[in-house]
Amino acid sequence: MHIIVVGCGLAGLTAAIALARAGHKVEIVEAAPQIAYVGAGIQVSPNSSRVLRKLGVDKYIEKYCTEPVDLRMMRWENGKKLVECPLKKPSHDEYGSPYWHVHRADFHRGLLECALELGIVTHLDNRIVDIDAEAPSLTSHTGRRFTADLIVASDGLNSKCREVVVGHASPPIPTGQMVYRVTIPARKLKGIPGLEEMITTPRNNHWIGPYGTILSYLLEGINETLVNLVMTIDVNGRMPDGVNQRLSSADAARAAFKGWDPRVDQMLEHAEHVLEWRLFTHHEIPSWAHSSKKLIIIGDACHAMTPYLAQGAAMGIEDAAILGGLLEKYPTMDTIGKVITLYERLRIKRTARVAEASIDSRYFTQMPDGPKQEERDAWLVEHPGIWKGHINIRSRKEFLDWLFGYDAYKALNEAIQAEEGGDSAGKGTSMGVHSHVAEIISEA
Ligand SMILES: Cc1cc2nc3c(=O)[nH]c(=O)nc-3n(C[C@H](O)[C@H](O)[C@H](O)COP(=O)(O)OP(=O)(O)OC[C@H]3O[C@@H](n4cnc5c(N)ncnc54)[C@H](O)[C@@H]3O)c2cc1C
Known part of the structure; x- marks a missing residue:
């Protein structure tokens, strides 16, 4: 198929690479006249590094990545150590993929290099101002019209395509x-x-x-x-x-x-x-595709979230893996309905739970000084490392297994198998999660 990806951010580029690797002809339309790198560092947790490695992006970025040994929490006023949660070791030993710190410029450039090598054409300086989701077609501020079989929109926090999918304004x-x-x-x-x-x-x-x-x-x-x-x-x-x-x-x-x-x-x-x-x-929205089935959204456009768990881009990268994999298995518009059903089934609940967990993390780490904070700090000091039932989500084994242990490709295969075999048991939202963890998460 001929697919246009809107937006050259981290999610858009990863999606473009995944779709090109799935055999589609991909073009990217981007508003910015040049690729600029905003912000500095980004954390790439094992659930997203696994996808990047599978797509072959590691070759372009790994040399710029460092691996943090742990997360050390400290008291705000004096830096007194409260707790350390290991990162490097469990990422390798338990989750099978590294935890990286990387400069966004290096990350972005690596993705772009990979995309260009795959023959993906990028049209910069084309801010999309009009979207016809039925055609489907896009018109940019220069008056240029782009048409394709399918549009995958990754136009970020203030997404215009999100509005078209939802049918009304849906600002962050x-x-x-x-x-x-x-x-x-x-x-x-x-x-x-x-x-x-x-x-x-x-x-x-x-x-x-x-x-x-x-x-x-x-x-x-x-x-x-x-x-x-x-x-x-x-x-x-x-x-x-x-x-x-x-x-x-x-x-x-x-x-x-x-x-x-x-x-x-x-x-x-x-x-x-x-x-x-x-x-x-963003508020959770019930659908990530327009009713025409020719416009699908990914990344911050669907689920911009607070950064307290450092998972915003990771979720966009997981979206890209799932959508790319589905469009490899079901590569024509005849089966696009199935792609959308599975994509939404696999992604909406997971991203909503990560967004909720991120907000929980805000309130856990930002308590005002007082008895509750003292109780929290005393508990943290006594419970270093990763434990089942830990009060700190960053150290809670079952949560980390669910978050970092997520294998988008395994989840995808299980969902496809369930769909093909008509196995309704596989149609929950916990695919790709160890079963005991799935229970815990679905109870939450
Ligand atoms: C302080 C902070 C720290 C963070 N730290 C982390 C972290 O450590 N780990 C992590 O995983 N996430 C982190 N995040 C979240 C992460 O930065 C975002 O989730 C991610 O960058 C979103 O990528 P995206 O591709 O969906 O959107 P964007 O990066 O916003 O890309 C959207 C692209 O679409 C283009 N565009 C927009 N409108 C149009 C249009 N009309 N026409 C054409 N193009 C258009 C834009 O120019 C842009 O290039 C953090 C966020 C913040 C704010």
Whole structure:
């Protein structure tokens, strides 16, 4: 089939690669006049690295990835260690695929290189302003018209295609929080007491505090080692209404996090790039395809979520694997109804649960100081590592098995087999999940 993918973000590029590998002719239409890389680092958990490896994208990005040993949670005001949850070892030993930290520029460039090698044509500077889902066709702001057999829309948080699928405006919802996204060359922090480990050991350093958190991790990018900071806090008038992203300054971030671990302040003295970013989420929608069956949405366009679990792009990458696999098995428009049914069955509930878990994680990590926080901290100190029933979702074995252990290709094969064999038992949302975990998750 001839398929047009709208949007050249992480989900769109992965989908384009998956669809090309499935034997389709793929073109991408992108609004931006050039591919720009916003934000700095991104975490790629085993559920998404597995897909990237299967699609052969690892060849283009692995050299830029670091593997964090663990997630270390610390008290906001002094960096006192509360708990460490291993990441590297279980990712390899239990989930069979690595946990990566990578600069978005390197990730994006790797995906793009892979897409270009597969012969995927990219039309930049074509913002889609009109969508005819029945034809299907797209018209860009330049007046250019694109037609195809099928449109896969990955146009992100403010997706126009989502509106067409839903049939009405469906804007993202502000969460009341924002992040300062900061990068600092690690060399500038050399010799500062207390920072040595942070600039040499790959790990997630996570300060948890009242109504905010700070995450730092290392990026071994193409140029030099960077410290990547994601500093989350209530907006509280810090950004003007209507502004969702803008350049900021180290001073603004320092003022917002006054009183936190003094090492953060020391790091911010050397910050080179600071961006302010308002955080949004989406309501779950019941369908991810237009009734014409010729327009399907993926990625943030369907399920933009809060970043507290670092799973937004991972879910888009899983969507891409599933949709690509379905369109390999059922490669014509005659069977598109089956593709859509299975795609929605496999994806909608899983992404909604991840989005919910991400919100739970916000409230767990951002408790105001007081008796509940003291109880939480005491519990964390006594329970390092990964345990069944752990109060911290980041350490809860059954949740991690469900999240990181998810094999999109296994889920896909099981769903196809169930469909072909008419096995209604396979039609739940837990496919690809170990059965005991599936029970726990479906009870949640
Ligand atoms: C602070 C923060 C930290 C995060 N950290 C992580 C993390 O560690 N791990 C993780 O997995 N996720 C993370 N995420 C989430 C992740 O960044 C997003 O989920 C992901 O980038 C979304 O990819 P996408 O391709 O769906 O959308 P986008 O990346 O938004 O791409 C959409 C593309 O569509 C184009 N487009 C839009 N409208 C049109 C149009 N009308 N016509 C043509 N083109 C159009 C845009 O220009 C863009 O290129 C984080 C998010 C935030 C805010």
